[in-house]
Amino acid sequence: MKRLFMTVLLAAAVIMLGSGMAFAKTLKIGTMGPLTGPYAADGVDIKNGVLTAVEVMKANGGIPGFDDIEVLPQDTACEPRQAVATANKLINEGVNGVVGSYCSSATLPASEVLDEESIIMITPASTAEKVTTRGLPYMFRMCGRNDDQSKTAVKFMTDELKAKTIYLVDDKTAYSQGLADGVEKMAAEAGIKVLGHEHVNQGDKDFSAILTKVKTEKPDVFYMSMQNSATGALMLIQAKRMGIKAAIIGQDAVYHPQLMEIAKNAAENVYLTFGYTDKEAPAYKEFDAKYTPLHGNIGAYSGYAYDSAMAYMMAVKAAGSTDPAKVKAELMKLDYNGATKHVKFQANGDSGSDYVIFKVKDGKFTTYWNPATGLY
């Protein structure tokens, strides 16, 4: 008797819970990224970008049919296993769409899990080619691709720097090594002599041995492929102290205000490949005005995260539902100027690469060279 009573009570509770949810409709957006560990800065930037997009959306009247928009941030720690666990957690919590993650090595396995449940995932930061070449129907990408990034870097070396020799250092992550390997191959094809390609370990602070090698070899270009802006900053400080004269080229993962905060004048004149963003565009200014007072400095991927969340919410708004097939159809139709770039998804889910060369000047990233048109 007691058991029956409990069962009825439980069933009643479940029914009430279910009906309660049906009344208040909430759009749930998950974010994935490293909130702890060495890449935490970038993960926090992604989360903040999504939060800002939601704030802006709510301020502009929200989405008809939804009472609220909720953001569920998850920590992947940049580990494949934890990424899969967080993807499952987000599925359990009933998210409608996901923005993330940061490391390609975390995005790849997590997207497989999300795709099985037909949950749309838009990565603001994973640049590995494989993210969109696997043919997953619900995988989208807001940032550019590694192959385009290395192409831009090598074109800059040959056309603008007239480099004859190059030395590469990476930190052995799927991202940084993939990028460095791509640059090495393309540079060799372009007739640049590769003097060496060294690897350091993640978490290293002392690069004096490797940098002494670089200095002895006297390359024209020192290609620094690090997955972490803080580590990149340490390498720049030590390179400057050692008196390395080579032109230093970094990439999008070290494109972060942290680089100058830590390296200070050691970061001056460093070149980086990063997607072009028009900071005078009205959409960027709207983003900046909302983001900066809430979260401080705009990080490298804050803008892409903002655009990813914005694109998703606009698609939901246009579709009038969270049905993945309908939202996908609306996403593919989007064609507008976002905060960071022109948003127009291609059939494979990419939104196109627009890498240009930035140069650090007076403690700021300034656009320096465009592969299509030359100097700015």
Next chain:
Amino acid sequence: MEYFLQQLINGITLGSVYALIALGYTMVYGIIQLINFAHGEFFAAGGYVGVIFMSYLLSQGAPAWVCLSGSLILAMAYCAMLAVAVERVAYKPLRNSSRLSVLLSALGMSIFLQNGLMLTQGVYDKAYPTELTQGGFEMGNVMLSYMQLFIVSLTAFLLVALNLLVFKTRMGKAMRSTAQDKVMSALVGINANRTISITFAIGAALAAAAGIMVGLYYGSVRYDMGFVPGIKAFAAAVLGGIGNITGAMIGGFIIGMVEIFAAGYISGEYKDVFAFVILIAVLYFRPSGIMGENVDDTRV
């Protein structure tokens, strides 16, 4: 030759840092046979106190030497107090239980302190004012920066001071006798608890000095910076013969040198492998470490 000399300088600098941290491991082990895994966190905490105070002093327009020595003293004092507190909370109540429980308590303390740093100081790196540390001597192609000179000479100074303290003072005598036999030294009037606290404090102060030097040399500190150097310094202490001060110094320099030369002459990705291969080889042929004596005869 120039290449070799440059790598030698790099190796000595890195070795000094490891040596300083290793001293704390070895002293604590010497006196209560505990591997204090939270030691790396004292190193990180020292780095943070250093950067906070140094930036403040700089913004007040204090000259470079005031910034350096002021923050050094403050960080050492802070970490000494932190270590005494940690010892009271996490190790003292467990002193008579099995070694495993104290070890676990130490691991827990390490995680606690690291997360504490993360939560209070944030996940971003904190930048050191590197403008204090630029420049150096250049002989041909060999660079010896002022910072490297500063690290090596400060390490040498601290090592000499520590040796004088341990072998020439009453305090040092008490430490050595407590290490040898806690009960007997208590019977002859040595306050064992106080001596243990002081040992912890000194070890942590040395780690804090290393933290500041690392911050200045490499340019920034972060909350999890204690882990890797902590492991390396632990290896150095074991290599030198844990419990032995001279051994810890030598071990620190060996690990630093092997790391730099392996990276410079073989490959950057294998440097840690070589450092630990040396450790295993030494322990295989000389289980007590380079300077170690019989296991029960450990001394501070």
